[in-house]
Amino acid sequence: MGQIQDLRCVTCGSSYDPQTVEYTCPNCGPRLGTLEVHYDYAAIGRQFDRDAFAAQSDASMWRYLPLLPIESEEYIQPLRVGWTPVYQFPALARELGLSQLYVKDDGRNPTASYKDRASSVVVIKAQEKGKAVVTCASTGNAASSLSGFAAATPLETVIFVPQTAPEAKVAQLLVYGARVFLVKGSYDVAYDLAAQAAEAYDWYNRSAAVNPYLV
Numbered sequence: 341m342g343q344i345q346d347l348r349c350v351t352c353g354s355s356y357d358p359q360t361v362e363y364t365c366p367n368c369g370p371r372l373g374t375l376e377v378h379y380d381y382a383a384i385g386r387q388f389d390r391d392a393f394a395a396q397s398d399a400s401m402w403r404y405l406p407l408l409p410i411e412s413e414e415y416i417q418p419l420r421v422g423w424t425p426v427y428q429f430p431a432l433a434r435e436l437g438l439s440q441l442y443v444k445d446d447g448r449n450p451t452a453s454y455k456d457r458a459s460s461v462v463v464i465k466a467q468e469k470g471k472a473v474v475t476c477a478s479t480g481n482a483a484s485s486l487s488g489f490a491a492a493t494p495l496e497t498v499i500f501v502p503q504t505a506p507e508a509k510v511a512q513l514l515v516y517g518a519r520v521f522l523v524k525g526s527y528d529v530a531y532d533l534a535a536q537a538a539e540a541y542d543w544y545n546r547s548a549a550v551n552p553y554l555v
């Protein structure tokens with residue numbers, strides 16, 4: 341907890357205080373200025389080692405809490421995410437000429453998607469930052485995952501989808517209680533609208549392209 345040191349730009353290396361910069365490097369812009377979360381690894385190393393993680397009994401991704409960008413444990417949702425099973429497939433391994441092959445069943449996550457790991461983090465970050473609304477543009481699993489996780493919190497969800505999105509995907513968003521805008525345009529148009537709305541209304545943007553905590 342509280343182990344985040346700074347946010348660092350992958351292009352120019354500038355370091356930022358997470359309290360002052362929200363998404364991308366102001367020098368490099370949204371296209372190149374992806375920020376990575378840097379932790380105080382020395383402090384973490386003094387508290388935890390490989391055996392401590394292995395001995396953890398929590399069967400979810402929260403067993404790795406000291407290495408996740410979370411400041412407030414109180415916002416962790418009761419939904420169980422991560423630590424999904426792996427299965428061996430010897431016959432397929434033989435066919436592919438591999439000595440071993442494992443398939444990880446991320447369909448066991450709450451909304452049946454690996455995106456649930458990122459969504460569970462983002463709804464915590466949104467609450468830590470005092471936001472009331474989370475948003476994203478998506479044609480698929482990212483939006484349903486965000487809507488599902490936000491439904492377990494007091495957050496409201498607004499999703500922008502191209503109007504060509506499959507009906508079943510839109511239905512899933514509505515079942516989770518999201519407010520959905522069908523955009524007359526491509527995914528790129530929906531993406532820009534979500535970013536502009538987040539900026540104008542102080543919503544939290546789940547876009548994995550700009551949000552450092554999803555990287």
Ligand SMILES: [Zn+2]
Pocket residue numbers: 349350351352353354365366367368369373
């Ligand atoms: Zn930069």
